[in-house]
Amino acid sequence: GAVVSQHPSRVICKSGTSVKIECRSLDFQATTMFWYRQFPKQSLMLMATSNEGSKATYEQGVEKDKFLINHASLTLSTLTVTSAHPEDSSFYICSAREKKAEPRGRQYFGPGTRLTVL
Amino acid sequence: AQSVTQPDIHITVSEGASLELRCNYSYGATPYLFWYVQSPGQGLQLLLKYFSGDTLVQGIKGFEAEFKRSQSSFNLRKPSVHWSDAAEYFCAAYTSGTYKYIFGTGTRLKVLA
Numbered sequence: 001g002a003v004v005s006q007h008p009s010r011v012i013c014k015s016g017t018s019v020k021i022e023c024r025s026l027d028f029q030a031t032t033m034f035w036y037r038q039f040p041k042q043s044l045m046l047m048a049t050s051n052e053g054s055k056a057t058y059e060q061g062v063e064k065d066k067f068l069i070n071h072a073s074l075t076l077s078t079l080t081v082t083s084a085h086p087e088d089s090s091f092y093i094c095s096a097r098e099k100k101a102e103p104r105g106r107q108y109f110g111p112g113t114r115l116t117v118l
Numbered sequence: 119a120q121s122v123t124q125p126d127i128h129i130t131v132s133e134g135a136s137l138e139l140r141c142n143y144s145y146g147a148t149p150y151l152f153w154y155v156q157s158p159g160q161g162l163q164l165l166l167k168y169f170s171g172d173t174l175v176q177g178i179k180g181f182e183a184e185f186k187r188s189q190s191s192f193n194l195r196k197p198s199v200h201w202s203d204a205a206e207y208f209c210a211a212y213t214s215g216t217y218k219y220i221f222g223t224g225t226r227l228k229v230l231a
Binding site: 006032034036041042043044045046049091093095097106107109110111112114 | 154159160161162163164208217218219220221222223224226
């Protein structure tokens with residue numbers, strides 16, 4: 001089946017630094033990628049939707065200047081957490097949607113990235 | 119507003135017992151419905167999905183789900199639970215054209231030996 005990878009799987013950084021998380025679709029083209037955030041023992045909350053070659057669409061309440069999303073190609077999207085603070089510590093999961101007519105254009109989820117900000 | 123509700127936060131069953139996890143949705147039209155499973159610290163694995171047609175959907179690992187339009191429900195079932203089924207289960211939905219998932223709050227399943 002289709003695979004989505006995320007890198008890194010875990011990252012620990014100091015407060016004030018920026019962290020980049022990559023999401024790659026390994027064997028399919030993804031017209032759309034989604035970024036989710038999951039707090040401990042809670043559900044996934046959609047942060048933003050990114051389409052290849054265009055600006056990301058952010059959900060209400062998500063700071064676009066803090067969470068920079070770039071979807072440079074049909075197989076790669078990146079999420080950069082700028083000037084990270086401890087409250088940004090979370091599990092970040094991406095998903096990628098196949099370039100096929102829906103509903104056959106399934107979404108595949110990455111394994112997630114655990115961000116810890118000290 | 120669109121929403122997905124999982125009424126049970128925690129469920130504990132004995133190994134070999136049957137299981138039913140509840141899911142209700144609130145949408146203007148019938149959305150596409152999914153069940154995912156997440157092991158600790160891991161991503162999501164799709165168990166099954168419903169788009170249209172037969173309202174009883176078979177999935178992987180022996181799971182099935184039944185779509186009931188009259189009850190706006192999409193409950194997940196398994197006739198005999200295995201210890202390896204212990205995990206977090208998420209019901210999710212999205213509507214045609216948006217592809218944006220709305221997830222339920224999740225149900226944590228504990229399996230007793």
